[in-house]
Amino acid sequence: MKKTLHWIAAIALWSITCLSYAAPIVIEDVSGRKVEIAGETKRIILGEGRQIYLLAAFDTDVPFKRVVGWRDDLPKADFDGYMAYEKQFPSITSLPTFGGAKDGTFNVEQALTLKPDLVLMNLESKAATDEGKLIEKLEQLGIPVVFIDFREKPFENAEKSIHIMGQLLNKSQRVQEIIQFRRDQIAVVEERLKHYQGPRPTAMIDRAGGYDDECCMSFGNENFGKMVEVAGGSNIAKTAIPGTFGILNPEFIISARPDVVIVTGANWKNYNTANKWVGVGPGADTAEATKRLTALMQRSAFKTLPLPYQPGYWVTLPPQQK
Template sequence: MLAMYVASKPQLARVPDVGNVQDQTFSVEKALATKPDVAILADWQYKALGADLARLESAGIPVVVIDYNAQTLERHLASTRVLGEVTGETARAQRIAADYRQVVDTITQRVAKAKRPQPRVYIELGDKGPAEYSYTYGKNMWGAMVQLAGGNNVAAPFVESWGAIHPEQLMASKPEVILIAGYENVSSPTAMQIGQAIPAGNVQQRLKGFTQRAGWAGLPAVKNGRVHAVYHGATRSIMDAALLQYLAKTLYPDLFKDLDPTATYLGFYQRYLPIRPQGTFMLGINGSDKP
Protein backbone atom coordinates (compact mmCIF):
# COMPACT_ATOMS: atom_id res chain seq x y z
CA MET A 1 0.00 0.00 0.00
CA LEU A 2 3.03 2.31 0.20
CA ALA A 3 2.57 3.44 -3.41
CA MET A 4 -1.00 4.47 -2.61
CA TYR A 5 0.16 6.58 0.32
CA VAL A 6 2.88 8.22 -1.74
CA ALA A 7 0.40 9.00 -4.52
CA SER A 8 -1.87 10.66 -1.96
CA LYS A 9 0.92 12.37 0.00
CA PRO A 10 3.90 12.91 -2.36
CA GLN A 11 6.05 14.28 0.48
CA LEU A 12 6.31 10.72 1.79
CA ALA A 13 8.67 9.94 -1.10
CA ARG A 14 11.20 12.28 0.51
CA VAL A 15 11.30 10.38 3.81
CA PRO A 16 14.87 9.05 4.12
CA ASP A 17 15.50 5.33 4.36
CA VAL A 18 17.37 4.57 7.60
CA GLY A 19 17.14 0.79 7.32
CA ASN A 20 15.14 -1.89 9.06
CA VAL A 21 15.63 -3.28 12.55
CA GLN A 22 14.16 -6.65 11.59
CA ASP A 23 16.78 -7.43 8.94
CA GLN A 24 19.56 -5.62 10.86
CA THR A 25 20.00 -2.86 8.27
CA PHE A 26 18.97 -0.05 10.63
CA SER A 27 21.66 2.67 10.71
CA VAL A 28 21.99 4.91 13.74
CA GLU A 29 24.17 7.25 11.66
CA LYS A 30 21.45 7.69 9.04
CA ALA A 31 18.84 8.20 11.73
CA LEU A 32 20.97 10.87 13.42
CA ALA A 33 21.58 12.59 10.08
CA THR A 34 17.84 13.22 9.68
CA LYS A 35 17.90 15.26 12.92
CA PRO A 36 14.62 13.85 14.23
CA ASP A 37 12.64 15.46 17.04
CA VAL A 38 11.80 12.03 18.44
CA ALA A 39 12.44 8.34 17.72
CA ILE A 40 9.38 6.08 17.90
CA LEU A 41 10.14 2.37 18.23
CA ALA A 42 8.08 -0.75 18.66
CA ASP A 43 8.84 -2.62 21.86
CA TRP A 44 10.62 -5.41 19.97
CA GLN A 45 12.72 -2.84 18.08
CA TYR A 46 13.68 -1.14 21.32
CA LYS A 47 14.86 -4.46 22.75
CA ALA A 48 16.69 -5.45 19.56
CA LEU A 49 18.65 -2.20 19.26
CA GLY A 50 20.03 -2.47 22.78
CA ALA A 51 23.16 -0.38 23.27
CA ASP A 52 22.63 1.57 20.02
CA LEU A 53 19.82 3.46 21.73
CA ALA A 54 22.34 5.29 23.92
CA ARG A 55 23.68 7.04 20.82
CA LEU A 56 20.25 8.42 20.02
CA GLU A 57 19.62 9.53 23.57
CA SER A 58 23.08 11.08 23.95
CA ALA A 59 22.28 13.19 20.87
CA GLY A 60 19.27 14.57 22.74
CA ILE A 61 16.71 12.56 20.79
CA PRO A 62 13.94 11.23 23.07
CA VAL A 63 12.98 7.60 22.45
CA VAL A 64 9.30 6.66 22.65
CA VAL A 65 8.32 2.98 22.81
CA ILE A 66 4.95 1.61 21.72
CA ASP A 67 3.70 -1.97 21.60
CA TYR A 68 0.99 -3.24 19.28
CA ASN A 69 2.61 -6.68 18.90
CA ALA A 70 1.31 -7.86 22.27
CA GLN A 71 -2.21 -7.44 20.82
CA THR A 72 -3.65 -6.63 24.25
CA LEU A 73 -6.27 -4.01 25.01
CA GLU A 74 -4.09 -2.26 27.59
CA ARG A 75 -1.06 -1.83 25.34
CA HIS A 76 -3.08 -0.93 22.26
CA LEU A 77 -4.82 1.88 24.13
CA ALA A 78 -1.64 3.13 25.81
CA SER A 79 0.32 3.09 22.54
CA THR A 80 -2.40 4.99 20.70
CA ARG A 81 -2.60 7.67 23.38
CA VAL A 82 1.18 8.04 23.44
CA LEU A 83 1.22 8.55 19.67
CA GLY A 84 -1.47 11.18 20.14
CA GLU A 85 0.69 13.02 22.65
CA VAL A 86 3.78 12.86 20.48
CA THR A 87 2.03 14.09 17.34
CA GLY A 88 -0.17 16.68 19.02
CA GLU A 89 -3.30 14.78 17.99
CA THR A 90 -4.59 13.84 21.44
CA ALA A 91 -8.29 14.21 20.59
CA ARG A 92 -7.92 12.04 17.49
CA ALA A 93 -6.00 9.42 19.45
CA GLN A 94 -8.64 9.39 22.19
CA ARG A 95 -11.38 8.77 19.61
CA ILE A 96 -9.45 5.91 18.03
CA ALA A 97 -8.70 4.39 21.43
CA ALA A 98 -12.35 4.68 22.50
CA ASP A 99 -13.52 2.97 19.30
CA TYR A 100 -11.06 0.15 19.86
CA ARG A 101 -12.14 -0.31 23.47
CA GLN A 102 -15.75 -0.53 22.35
CA VAL A 103 -14.90 -3.30 19.88
CA VAL A 104 -13.07 -5.33 22.53
CA ASP A 105 -15.68 -4.71 25.24
CA THR A 106 -18.52 -5.76 22.93
CA ILE A 107 -16.78 -9.04 22.14
CA THR A 108 -15.60 -9.94 25.63
CA GLN A 109 -18.90 -9.03 27.29
CA ARG A 110 -21.05 -11.03 24.88
CA VAL A 111 -18.80 -14.07 25.11
CA ALA A 112 -18.73 -13.90 28.91
CA LYS A 113 -22.51 -13.58 29.10
CA ALA A 114 -23.10 -16.49 26.70
CA LYS A 115 -20.94 -18.88 28.77
CA ARG A 116 -20.24 -21.16 25.80
CA PRO A 117 -17.50 -23.78 25.57
CA GLN A 118 -14.45 -22.21 23.94
CA PRO A 119 -14.00 -23.33 20.32
CA ARG A 120 -10.57 -24.80 19.55
CA VAL A 121 -8.68 -22.50 17.16
CA TYR A 122 -5.53 -22.82 15.06
CA ILE A 123 -3.96 -19.84 13.29
CA GLU A 124 -0.95 -20.07 10.98
CA LEU A 125 1.00 -17.58 8.89
CA GLY A 126 0.66 -19.17 5.47
CA ASP A 127 3.82 -17.68 3.96
CA LYS A 128 5.36 -21.07 3.14
CA GLY A 129 2.32 -22.60 1.50
CA PRO A 130 0.66 -25.92 2.36
CA ALA A 131 3.83 -27.99 1.91
CA GLU A 132 5.45 -26.69 5.11
CA TYR A 133 4.00 -25.64 8.45
CA SER A 134 4.96 -22.05 9.22
CA TYR A 135 4.56 -19.86 12.31
CA THR A 136 1.67 -20.20 14.67
CA TYR A 137 1.26 -18.08 17.80
CA GLY A 138 1.26 -18.60 21.54
CA LYS A 139 0.70 -15.72 23.96
CA ASN A 140 1.08 -12.72 21.65
CA MET A 141 -0.25 -11.47 18.32
CA TRP A 142 -2.88 -13.89 16.95
CA GLY A 143 -2.65 -15.95 20.12
CA ALA A 144 -3.62 -12.96 22.25
CA MET A 145 -6.42 -12.12 19.82
CA VAL A 146 -7.83 -15.63 20.12
CA GLN A 147 -7.92 -15.19 23.87
CA LEU A 148 -9.69 -11.81 23.58
CA ALA A 149 -12.26 -13.35 21.23
CA GLY A 150 -13.00 -16.20 23.63
CA GLY A 151 -11.27 -19.01 21.79
CA ASN A 152 -9.05 -21.89 22.90
CA ASN A 153 -5.72 -21.50 21.07
CA VAL A 154 -4.57 -25.08 20.43
CA ALA A 155 -0.97 -23.92 19.85
CA ALA A 156 -0.63 -22.26 23.26
CA PRO A 157 0.65 -25.37 25.09
CA PHE A 158 3.39 -25.88 22.51
CA VAL A 159 4.43 -22.37 21.36
CA GLU A 160 5.52 -19.57 23.72
CA SER A 161 5.50 -16.60 21.31
CA TRP A 162 5.64 -17.84 17.72
CA GLY A 163 6.96 -20.92 15.96
CA ALA A 164 5.79 -23.99 14.08
CA ILE A 165 3.64 -26.64 15.71
CA HIS A 166 4.33 -30.30 14.96
CA PRO A 167 1.67 -31.68 12.58
CA GLU A 168 0.89 -34.57 14.93
CA GLN A 169 0.23 -32.13 17.77
CA LEU A 170 -2.16 -30.20 15.56
CA MET A 171 -4.00 -33.35 14.50
CA ALA A 172 -4.43 -34.39 18.12
CA SER A 173 -5.78 -30.93 19.00
CA LYS A 174 -8.66 -31.23 16.50
CA PRO A 175 -9.21 -27.51 15.85
CA GLU A 176 -12.79 -26.49 15.19
CA VAL A 177 -11.77 -23.23 13.46
CA ILE A 178 -8.67 -22.63 11.32
CA LEU A 179 -7.39 -19.28 10.10
CA ILE A 180 -4.54 -18.89 7.62
CA ALA A 181 -2.95 -15.43 7.60
CA GLY A 182 -1.17 -13.87 4.64
CA TYR A 183 0.12 -10.78 2.83
CA GLU A 184 -0.13 -9.33 -0.68
CA ASN A 185 3.49 -10.04 -1.61
CA VAL A 186 4.48 -13.69 -1.29
CA SER A 187 7.35 -15.66 -2.79
CA SER A 188 5.65 -19.06 -2.96
CA PRO A 189 2.99 -19.63 -5.64
CA THR A 190 0.93 -21.55 -3.07
CA ALA A 191 1.42 -19.22 -0.09
CA MET A 192 -1.61 -17.51 1.43
CA GLN A 193 -2.00 -14.32 -0.57
CA ILE A 194 -4.54 -11.78 0.64
CA GLY A 195 -4.82 -8.01 0.93
CA GLN A 196 -4.79 -4.94 -1.30
CA ALA A 197 -5.78 -5.68 -4.92
CA ILE A 198 -6.01 -9.45 -4.32
CA PRO A 199 -9.25 -10.91 -5.78
CA ALA A 200 -11.44 -13.08 -3.56
CA GLY A 201 -11.23 -15.96 -6.03
CA ASN A 202 -7.45 -16.10 -5.73
CA VAL A 203 -7.68 -16.05 -1.93
CA GLN A 204 -10.26 -18.84 -1.90
CA GLN A 205 -8.19 -21.01 -4.25
CA ARG A 206 -5.06 -20.70 -2.12
CA LEU A 207 -7.01 -21.29 1.08
CA LYS A 208 -8.38 -24.54 -0.29
CA GLY A 209 -4.80 -25.66 -0.92
CA PHE A 210 -4.14 -25.68 2.83
CA THR A 211 -7.14 -27.93 3.49
CA GLN A 212 -5.50 -30.57 1.26
CA ARG A 213 -2.63 -31.12 3.68
CA ALA A 214 -2.15 -34.67 4.86
CA GLY A 215 -4.68 -35.48 7.56
CA TRP A 216 -6.54 -32.18 7.38
CA ALA A 217 -9.63 -33.67 5.74
CA GLY A 218 -10.49 -35.26 9.08
CA LEU A 219 -10.17 -32.08 11.15
CA PRO A 220 -13.48 -30.66 12.45
CA ALA A 221 -12.69 -27.20 11.01
CA VAL A 222 -12.21 -28.61 7.51
CA LYS A 223 -15.14 -31.02 7.65
CA ASN A 224 -17.46 -28.20 8.76
CA GLY A 225 -16.13 -25.55 6.37
CA ARG A 226 -14.79 -23.33 9.15
CA VAL A 227 -11.51 -22.40 7.48
CA HIS A 228 -10.72 -18.75 6.84
CA ALA A 229 -8.08 -16.46 5.34
CA VAL A 230 -7.12 -13.24 7.17
CA TYR A 231 -4.89 -10.30 6.32
CA HIS A 232 -1.74 -10.41 8.43
CA GLY A 233 -0.86 -6.84 7.43
CA ALA A 234 -3.61 -5.46 9.69
CA THR A 235 -2.16 -7.04 12.82
CA ARG A 236 0.30 -5.20 15.07
CA SER A 237 -1.77 -2.04 14.66
CA ILE A 238 -4.99 -0.50 15.93
CA MET A 239 -6.65 -1.72 12.72
CA ASP A 240 -6.68 -5.26 14.07
CA ALA A 241 -10.08 -4.31 15.55
CA ALA A 242 -11.68 -5.53 12.32
CA LEU A 243 -9.81 -8.83 12.42
CA LEU A 244 -10.73 -9.26 16.08
CA GLN A 245 -14.37 -8.87 15.07
CA TYR A 246 -13.90 -11.39 12.26
CA LEU A 247 -12.25 -13.85 14.61
CA ALA A 248 -15.07 -13.50 17.15
CA LYS A 249 -17.62 -13.98 14.39
CA THR A 250 -15.92 -17.16 13.14
CA LEU A 251 -15.95 -18.57 16.67
CA TYR A 252 -19.48 -17.53 17.62
CA PRO A 253 -21.46 -16.76 14.44
CA ASP A 254 -24.81 -16.45 16.23
CA LEU A 255 -23.48 -14.01 18.85
CA PHE A 256 -22.06 -11.55 16.35
CA LYS A 257 -24.48 -11.48 13.42
CA ASP A 258 -24.62 -7.69 13.66
CA LEU A 259 -20.89 -7.16 13.16
CA ASP A 260 -19.47 -6.32 9.72
CA PRO A 261 -15.66 -6.67 10.07
CA THR A 262 -14.91 -5.65 6.48
CA ALA A 263 -16.93 -2.46 6.95
CA THR A 264 -15.01 -1.81 10.18
CA TYR A 265 -11.70 -2.21 8.39
CA LEU A 266 -12.55 0.00 5.41
CA GLY A 267 -14.33 2.49 7.67
CA PHE A 268 -11.14 3.15 9.60
CA TYR A 269 -9.41 4.22 6.38
CA GLN A 270 -12.37 6.42 5.45
CA ARG A 271 -12.34 8.22 8.80
CA TYR A 272 -8.63 8.52 9.48
CA LEU A 273 -6.45 7.80 6.43
CA PRO A 274 -5.99 9.30 2.95
CA ILE A 275 -6.25 6.09 0.90
CA ARG A 276 -9.11 3.70 0.08
CA PRO A 277 -7.99 0.06 -0.09
CA GLN A 278 -9.70 -2.36 -2.45
CA GLY A 279 -9.09 -6.06 -2.23
CA THR A 280 -9.73 -8.99 0.06
CA PHE A 281 -8.84 -8.76 3.74
CA MET A 282 -10.83 -11.61 5.31
CA LEU A 283 -12.58 -14.52 3.62
CA GLY A 284 -14.07 -17.89 4.44
CA ILE A 285 -13.47 -20.97 2.38
CA ASN A 286 -17.06 -20.61 1.14
CA GLY A 287 -16.04 -17.37 -0.59
CA SER A 288 -17.78 -14.99 1.81
CA ASP A 289 -16.32 -12.38 4.16
CA LYS A 290 -19.25 -13.01 6.51
CA PRO A 291 -18.63 -16.19 8.57
Protein backbone atom coordinates in the same frame (compact mmCIF):
# COMPACT_ATOMS: atom_id res chain seq x y z
CA MET B 1 9.65 55.36 30.68
CA LYS B 2 6.12 54.07 30.52
CA LYS B 3 6.65 52.91 26.92
CA THR B 4 9.87 51.17 27.93
CA LEU B 5 8.06 49.30 30.70
CA HIS B 6 5.45 48.15 28.19
CA TRP B 7 8.20 46.79 25.94
CA ILE B 8 9.85 45.00 28.86
CA ALA B 9 6.54 43.44 29.85
CA ALA B 10 5.86 42.33 26.28
CA ILE B 11 9.31 40.76 25.93
CA ALA B 12 8.92 38.99 29.29
CA LEU B 13 5.53 37.61 28.25
CA TRP B 14 6.94 36.43 24.92
CA SER B 15 9.85 34.76 26.71
CA ILE B 16 7.56 32.97 29.16
CA THR B 17 5.34 31.77 26.28
CA CYS B 18 8.30 30.48 24.30
CA LEU B 19 9.80 28.75 27.31
CA SER B 20 6.46 27.14 28.08
CA TYR B 21 6.05 25.92 24.51
CA ALA B 22 9.61 24.61 24.31
CA ALA B 23 9.54 22.98 27.72
CA PRO B 24 10.49 19.30 27.43
CA ILE B 25 8.08 16.53 28.32
CA VAL B 26 8.95 13.19 29.88
CA ILE B 27 7.30 10.11 28.39
CA GLU B 28 7.35 6.60 29.76
CA ASP B 29 7.41 4.27 26.76
CA VAL B 30 6.08 0.71 26.70
CA SER B 31 9.47 -0.69 27.69
CA GLY B 32 9.31 1.33 30.92
CA ARG B 33 12.01 3.81 29.89
CA LYS B 34 11.62 7.47 30.83
CA VAL B 35 12.38 9.55 27.73
CA GLU B 36 12.69 13.33 27.61
CA ILE B 37 11.25 14.92 24.46
CA ALA B 38 11.72 18.58 23.58
CA GLY B 39 8.05 19.50 23.22
CA GLU B 40 5.68 18.52 20.40
CA THR B 41 7.25 16.14 17.92
CA LYS B 42 7.45 17.54 14.39
CA ARG B 43 10.15 15.38 12.78
CA ILE B 44 9.86 11.61 13.21
CA ILE B 45 11.79 8.64 11.91
CA LEU B 46 9.55 5.58 11.90
CA GLY B 47 11.57 2.55 12.96
CA GLU B 48 8.93 0.49 11.18
CA GLY B 49 6.97 1.73 8.18
CA ARG B 50 3.76 0.16 9.46
CA GLN B 51 3.75 2.64 12.34
CA ILE B 52 2.17 5.00 9.82
CA TYR B 53 -1.15 3.30 10.60
CA LEU B 54 -1.09 4.81 14.09
CA LEU B 55 0.32 8.16 13.00
CA ALA B 56 -2.34 8.44 10.30
CA ALA B 57 -5.05 8.03 12.93
CA PHE B 58 -3.78 11.26 14.51
CA ASP B 59 -2.62 13.30 11.50
CA THR B 60 -5.63 12.44 9.39
CA ASP B 61 -5.14 15.38 7.00
CA VAL B 62 -1.55 14.61 5.94
CA PRO B 63 -0.29 11.46 7.68
CA PHE B 64 3.29 11.92 6.49
CA LYS B 65 3.78 15.57 7.36
CA ARG B 66 6.00 14.73 10.36
CA VAL B 67 7.80 11.76 8.80
CA VAL B 68 11.36 12.54 7.71
CA GLY B 69 12.39 8.91 7.21
CA TRP B 70 11.03 5.40 7.69
CA ARG B 71 11.95 1.76 7.59
CA ASP B 72 11.53 0.12 4.19
CA ASP B 73 9.08 -2.61 5.28
CA LEU B 74 5.66 -1.24 4.29
CA PRO B 75 5.83 -2.09 0.55
CA LYS B 76 6.86 -5.62 1.59
CA ALA B 77 4.48 -6.24 4.48
CA ASP B 78 1.45 -4.47 3.02
CA PHE B 79 2.01 -3.76 -0.66
CA ASP B 80 -1.63 -2.90 -1.35
CA GLY B 81 -1.77 -0.56 1.64
CA TYR B 82 1.45 1.11 0.57
CA MET B 83 0.10 1.68 -2.94
CA ALA B 84 -3.05 3.26 -1.52
CA TYR B 85 -0.90 5.70 0.48
CA GLU B 86 1.34 6.38 -2.51
CA LYS B 87 -1.65 7.17 -4.71
CA GLN B 88 -2.94 9.72 -2.19
CA PHE B 89 0.48 11.04 -1.12
CA PRO B 90 2.94 10.47 -4.02
CA SER B 91 5.70 12.37 -2.23
CA ILE B 92 6.30 9.36 0.04
CA THR B 93 8.36 7.77 -2.73
CA SER B 94 11.10 10.31 -1.98
CA LEU B 95 11.18 9.72 1.78
CA PRO B 96 14.56 8.37 2.99
CA THR B 97 14.31 4.70 3.98
CA PHE B 98 16.15 2.69 6.64
CA GLY B 99 16.97 -0.91 7.36
CA GLY B 100 15.73 -2.58 10.52
CA ALA B 101 17.13 -2.48 14.04
CA LYS B 102 16.65 -6.25 14.42
CA ASP B 103 18.82 -7.05 11.40
CA GLY B 104 21.40 -4.42 12.36
CA THR B 105 20.97 -2.29 9.23
CA PHE B 106 19.58 0.88 10.80
CA ASN B 107 21.85 3.74 9.68
CA VAL B 108 22.70 6.06 12.58
CA GLU B 109 24.68 8.51 10.43
CA GLN B 110 21.80 8.82 7.98
CA ALA B 111 19.40 9.44 10.85
CA LEU B 112 21.55 12.31 12.11
CA THR B 113 21.40 14.13 8.77
CA LEU B 114 17.58 14.15 8.92
CA LYS B 115 17.55 16.01 12.25
CA PRO B 116 14.64 14.05 13.77
CA ASP B 117 12.98 14.93 17.06
CA LEU B 118 12.90 11.20 17.81
CA VAL B 119 13.05 7.68 16.43
CA LEU B 120 9.94 5.57 17.03
CA MET B 121 10.70 1.87 17.52
CA ASN B 122 8.63 -1.28 18.02
CA LEU B 123 9.04 -3.13 21.30
CA GLU B 124 10.04 -6.34 19.54
CA SER B 125 13.24 -4.62 18.37
CA LYS B 126 14.25 -3.70 21.94
CA ALA B 127 16.59 -6.66 22.42
CA ALA B 128 18.38 -5.90 19.16
CA THR B 129 18.70 -2.19 19.93
CA ASP B 130 20.12 -3.03 23.36
CA GLU B 131 22.60 -5.50 21.92
CA GLY B 132 23.79 -3.06 19.27
CA LYS B 133 23.72 -0.13 21.72
CA LEU B 134 21.61 1.74 19.18
CA ILE B 135 19.73 3.73 21.82
CA GLU B 136 22.97 5.01 23.34
CA LYS B 137 24.39 5.92 19.93
CA LEU B 138 21.31 7.90 18.98
CA GLU B 139 20.96 9.61 22.36
CA GLN B 140 24.61 10.70 22.21
CA LEU B 141 23.61 12.53 19.04
CA GLY B 142 20.64 14.11 20.79
CA ILE B 143 18.07 11.81 19.18
CA PRO B 144 15.71 10.15 21.70
CA VAL B 145 14.20 6.71 21.07
CA VAL B 146 10.63 5.82 22.05
CA PHE B 147 9.15 2.30 21.98
CA ILE B 148 5.51 1.48 21.21
CA ASP B 149 3.86 -1.92 20.79
CA PHE B 150 0.88 -3.34 18.94
CA ARG B 151 2.39 -6.77 18.33
CA GLU B 152 4.11 -8.38 21.33
CA LYS B 153 1.42 -7.65 23.91
CA PRO B 154 -1.33 -5.62 22.23
CA PHE B 155 -3.91 -6.18 24.97
CA GLU B 156 -1.49 -4.66 27.45
CA ASN B 157 0.28 -2.08 25.31
CA ALA B 158 -2.07 -0.87 22.57
CA GLU B 159 -3.75 1.82 24.67
CA LYS B 160 -0.41 2.78 26.20
CA SER B 161 1.01 3.22 22.70
CA ILE B 162 -1.92 5.38 21.63
CA HIS B 163 -1.41 7.56 24.72
CA ILE B 164 2.30 7.87 23.93
CA MET B 165 1.60 9.01 20.38
CA GLY B 166 -0.91 11.54 21.69
CA GLN B 167 1.72 12.94 24.07
CA LEU B 168 4.29 13.17 21.31
CA LEU B 169 1.92 15.02 19.00
CA ASN B 170 0.18 17.07 21.71
CA LYS B 171 -3.21 15.64 20.74
CA SER B 172 -4.80 14.44 23.97
CA GLN B 173 -8.37 14.78 22.70
CA ARG B 174 -7.67 12.54 19.72
CA VAL B 175 -6.23 9.91 22.08
CA GLN B 176 -9.57 9.56 23.81
CA GLU B 177 -11.44 9.31 20.50
CA ILE B 178 -9.21 6.52 19.19
CA ILE B 179 -9.22 4.58 22.45
CA GLN B 180 -12.99 4.85 22.80
CA PHE B 181 -13.50 3.59 19.25
CA ARG B 182 -11.23 0.61 19.97
CA ARG B 183 -13.04 -0.19 23.22
CA ASP B 184 -16.41 0.04 21.51
CA GLN B 185 -15.40 -2.54 18.89
CA ILE B 186 -14.12 -4.95 21.55
CA ALA B 187 -17.32 -4.44 23.53
CA VAL B 188 -19.40 -5.55 20.54
CA VAL B 189 -17.71 -8.97 20.67
CA GLU B 190 -17.83 -9.22 24.46
CA GLU B 191 -21.51 -8.27 24.58
CA ARG B 192 -22.47 -10.96 22.08
CA LEU B 193 -20.65 -13.58 24.12
CA LYS B 194 -21.70 -12.38 27.56
CA HIS B 195 -24.40 -15.01 28.10
CA TYR B 196 -22.93 -17.80 25.98
CA GLN B 197 -22.58 -21.04 27.98
CA GLY B 198 -21.78 -23.48 25.17
CA PRO B 199 -18.49 -25.15 24.25
CA ARG B 200 -15.48 -23.09 23.21
CA PRO B 201 -14.34 -24.16 19.73
CA THR B 202 -10.65 -24.93 19.52
CA ALA B 203 -8.74 -22.85 17.00
CA MET B 204 -5.36 -23.05 15.30
CA ILE B 205 -4.01 -19.84 13.84
CA ASP B 206 -1.84 -20.49 10.81
CA ARG B 207 0.18 -17.30 10.99
CA ALA B 208 1.10 -16.16 7.48
CA GLY B 209 0.23 -19.55 6.05
CA GLY B 210 2.11 -20.21 2.82
CA TYR B 211 4.65 -17.49 3.51
CA ASP B 212 7.24 -20.26 3.41
CA ASP B 213 7.13 -24.03 3.06
CA GLU B 214 7.38 -24.69 6.81
CA CYS B 215 4.32 -25.52 8.89
CA CYS B 216 3.25 -23.79 10.92
CA MET B 217 3.91 -20.38 12.43
CA SER B 218 1.35 -19.47 15.07
CA PHE B 219 0.66 -17.38 18.20
CA GLY B 220 0.92 -18.27 21.86
CA ASN B 221 -1.29 -16.62 24.46
CA GLU B 222 -0.82 -13.13 23.05
CA ASN B 223 -1.69 -11.12 19.96
CA PHE B 224 -4.15 -13.11 17.81
CA GLY B 225 -3.79 -16.07 20.16
CA LYS B 226 -5.33 -14.04 22.94
CA MET B 227 -7.91 -12.57 20.59
CA VAL B 228 -9.17 -16.10 19.96
CA GLU B 229 -9.70 -16.53 23.70
CA VAL B 230 -11.50 -13.19 24.06
CA ALA B 231 -13.70 -14.07 21.09
CA GLY B 232 -14.92 -17.25 22.77
CA GLY B 233 -12.53 -19.80 21.32
CA SER B 234 -9.65 -21.81 22.71
CA ASN B 235 -6.23 -21.33 21.11
CA ILE B 236 -4.50 -24.72 20.84
CA ALA B 237 -1.08 -23.03 21.01
CA LYS B 238 -1.63 -21.01 24.19
CA THR B 239 0.53 -23.34 26.27
CA ALA B 240 2.59 -24.89 23.47
CA ILE B 241 4.14 -21.53 22.51
CA PRO B 242 5.58 -19.77 25.57
CA GLY B 243 5.80 -16.29 24.04
CA THR B 244 3.86 -14.35 21.44
CA PHE B 245 5.23 -16.09 18.35
CA GLY B 246 6.37 -19.63 17.69
CA ILE B 247 6.12 -22.78 15.61
CA LEU B 248 3.70 -25.70 15.84
CA ASN B 249 4.73 -28.92 14.16
CA PRO B 250 2.17 -30.81 12.05
CA GLU B 251 1.98 -33.71 14.51
CA PHE B 252 0.91 -31.37 17.32
CA ILE B 253 -1.83 -29.85 15.15
CA ILE B 254 -3.13 -33.26 14.06
CA SER B 255 -3.19 -34.42 17.69
CA ALA B 256 -4.97 -31.26 18.88
CA ARG B 257 -7.66 -31.65 16.19
CA PRO B 258 -8.75 -28.00 16.15
CA ASP B 259 -12.34 -27.21 15.23
CA VAL B 260 -11.24 -24.16 13.25
CA VAL B 261 -8.12 -23.16 11.34
CA ILE B 262 -7.63 -19.45 10.83
CA VAL B 263 -5.20 -18.63 8.04
CA THR B 264 -3.90 -15.09 8.04
CA GLY B 265 -2.66 -13.31 4.96
CA ALA B 266 -1.83 -10.16 3.02
CA ASN B 267 -0.06 -9.20 -0.19
CA TRP B 268 3.56 -10.15 0.49
CA LYS B 269 4.79 -10.33 -3.09
CA ASN B 270 7.80 -8.10 -2.28
CA TYR B 271 9.07 -10.47 0.38
CA ASN B 272 11.26 -13.41 -0.55
CA THR B 273 8.58 -15.99 0.14
CA ALA B 274 7.40 -19.36 -1.14
CA ASN B 275 4.65 -17.37 -2.92
CA LYS B 276 1.87 -19.56 -1.54
CA TRP B 277 0.45 -16.99 0.88
CA VAL B 278 -3.22 -16.09 0.77
CA GLY B 279 -3.56 -12.55 -0.55
CA VAL B 280 -6.47 -10.76 1.08
CA GLY B 281 -7.30 -7.15 1.77
CA PRO B 282 -7.82 -4.13 -0.51
CA GLY B 283 -7.66 -5.09 -4.17
CA ALA B 284 -7.28 -8.81 -3.51
CA ASP B 285 -8.09 -11.37 -6.18
CA THR B 286 -10.66 -13.46 -4.32
CA ALA B 287 -10.55 -16.32 -6.82
CA GLU B 288 -6.78 -16.61 -6.43
CA ALA B 289 -7.06 -16.29 -2.66
CA THR B 290 -9.60 -19.12 -2.55
CA LYS B 291 -7.36 -21.28 -4.73
CA ARG B 292 -4.35 -20.71 -2.45
CA LEU B 293 -6.38 -21.28 0.71
CA THR B 294 -7.67 -24.57 -0.65
CA ALA B 295 -4.11 -25.65 -1.43
CA LEU B 296 -2.94 -24.78 2.09
CA MET B 297 -5.62 -27.01 3.56
CA GLN B 298 -4.02 -29.96 1.78
CA ARG B 299 -0.89 -29.81 3.91
CA SER B 300 -0.30 -32.78 6.21
CA ALA B 301 -1.19 -30.73 9.31
CA PHE B 302 -4.72 -30.05 8.06
CA LYS B 303 -5.90 -32.51 5.45
CA THR B 304 -6.96 -35.16 7.98
CA LEU B 305 -8.83 -32.72 10.22
CA PRO B 306 -12.66 -32.70 10.21
CA LEU B 307 -12.83 -29.02 9.33
CA PRO B 308 -16.09 -27.46 8.14
CA TYR B 309 -14.15 -25.78 5.35
CA GLN B 310 -15.87 -24.01 2.51
CA PRO B 311 -14.06 -21.87 -0.07
CA GLY B 312 -14.04 -18.31 1.16
CA TYR B 313 -13.48 -19.05 4.86
CA TRP B 314 -10.41 -16.99 5.68
CA VAL B 315 -9.33 -14.24 7.97
CA THR B 316 -6.93 -11.49 7.02
CA LEU B 317 -4.34 -10.39 9.55
CA PRO B 318 -3.43 -6.71 9.78
CA PRO B 319 -0.01 -6.55 8.11
CA GLN B 320 1.65 -5.00 11.16
CA GLN B 321 1.03 -8.21 13.06
CA LYS B 322 2.19 -10.78 10.51
